[in-house]
Amino acid sequence: GDSVTQMEGPVTLSEEAFLTINCTYTATGYPSLFWYVQYPGEGLQLLLKATKADDKGSNKGFEATYRKETTSFHLEKGSVQVSDSAVYFCALSHTGNQFYFGTGTSLTVIP
Amino acid sequence: DAGVIQSPRHEVTEMGQEVTLRCKPISGHDYLFWYRQTMMRGLELLIYFNNNVPIDDSGMPEDRFSAKMPNASFSTLKIQPSEPRDSAVYFCASIIGGANVLTFGAGSRLTVL
Numbered sequence: 001g002d003s004v005t006q007m008e009g010p011v012t013l014s015e016e017a018f019l020t021i022n023c024t025y026t027a028t029g030y031p032s033l034f035w036y037v038q039y040p041g042e043g044l045q046l047l048l049k050a051t052k053a054d055d056k057g058s059n060k061g062f063e064a065t066y067r068k069e070t071t072s073f074h075l076e077k078g079s080v081q082v083s084d085s086a087v088y089f090c091a092l093s094h095t096g097n098q099f100y101f102g103t104g105t106s107l108t109v110i111p
Numbered sequence: 112d113a114g115v116i117q118s119p120r121h122e123v124t125e126m127g128q129e130v131t132l133r134c135k136p137i138s139g140h141d142y143l144f145w146y147r148q149t150m151m152r153g154l155e156l157l158i159y160f161n162n163n164v165p166i167d168d169s170g171m172p173e174d175r176f177s178a179k180m181p182n183a184s185f186s187t188l189k190i191q192p193s194e195p196r197d198s199a200v201y202f203c204a205s206i207i208g209g210a211n212v213l214t215f216g217a218g219s220r221l222t223v224l
Binding site for chain 1: 153156208209213215
């Protein structure tokens with residue numbers, strides 16, 4: 001069945017460091033891929049998405065590219081800020097009404 | 112739009128008590144999902160509805176859990192009787208079918224003593 005695997009956390013970085021959170025998926029066909037972010041005490045919110053191979057999703061300085069050949073959708077940001085501290089979830093969906101989430105990766109950015 | 116609204120935001124109860132969590136989805140969204148989040152198990156899908164009809168409840172942990180959606184603007188998740196291992200954050204989310212953007216509520220944090 002469909003599934004998402006993302007890197008274990010927690011991740012701790014200094015401000016302005018480069019961030020990569022790995023995500024790989026298993027699915028038939030061409031699912032849509034997502035990154036959701038959960039700030040402390042809040043629900044998950046969509047950060048970015050990509051709906052087909054080679055698409056790049058981007059938002060708030062974060063980027064992820066849909067790589068069909070490696071079944072990956074790694075999240076990157078060139079310079080993290082303290083306000084980026086949150087839990088990040090990779091997810092996929094085929095139909096737009098069933099979603100498969102990874103286990104989440106906690107990021108802490110220290111000044 | 113006010114987004115997905117959940118209540119209560121926090122609930123502390125004693126083992127054996129009945130707990131009811133409530134959700135108002137975004138108007139016009141025809142799918143509604145209930146998730147549970149814990150440190151040990153991460154984010155788990157409990158049940159989802161389409162047009163108020165339960166489609167998949169295979170994630171509901173046991174008979175103590177039940178969910179209803181009496182109309183398009185309201186859903187409840189009930190735990191009776193509650194147990195300490197039910198302590199978690201419960202999220203409701205909604206979507207227009209095929210739209211690809213799942214919108215979550217702020218969650219209900221349940222603590223069962």
